[in-house]
Amino acid sequence: MTRPYVRVPLLVGAAALAAMLSWPTAAPLAGDDPSPEQRTRIEAVLQQMGFTSWGDIEREDDGRVWEVDDARGADGRKYDLKLSGTDLRELSRKLDD
Template sequence: MQSIQRAGFRGLLPLALALSLVASAAAQQQRTENDAPTPEQQARIEAVLRERGFVRWKEIEREDDGRSWEVDDAYTADGRRFDLRLSADDLREIARHPEN
């Protein structure tokens, strides 16, 4: 009887592992989707970027547990490229790193 129970438990192990991997992938997907700004946030951030002289950028994503936005490859009109970090609440510039 013990060998049947052991065999049953061993049969559940691969299933448990597979479910764990699926849950982990789903959590990562959710985190990635939650890192992107909503359409309203995107519009607000883009307006601020344009006010500061940026004409295009690659990606905007949430960082630091939601306390800031990271803007990758933000270009000025003269072609200079920067990575930016903006405060999530008031969009003030926290950091600017040249990428050229």
């Protein structure tokens, strides 16, 4: 004889697992690192812009912006950059003191 109180939690657990797996993928969170493919695209754009090196690259503003820290320009100075999260165009450039 099976015990009904043992089956119920298993069924509830299975239903909860199925619901979690079918849930749509969440929107990108601020502070996310780029995937390898995204990093390659971002680095190519930075090089086209004349930057020779850079520090951290993170997604900000709910995925609408990529923030690049310590991007070293051809002039040897460091800048903090913001790039569009969609087309990677430059949104802002701030001299890093």
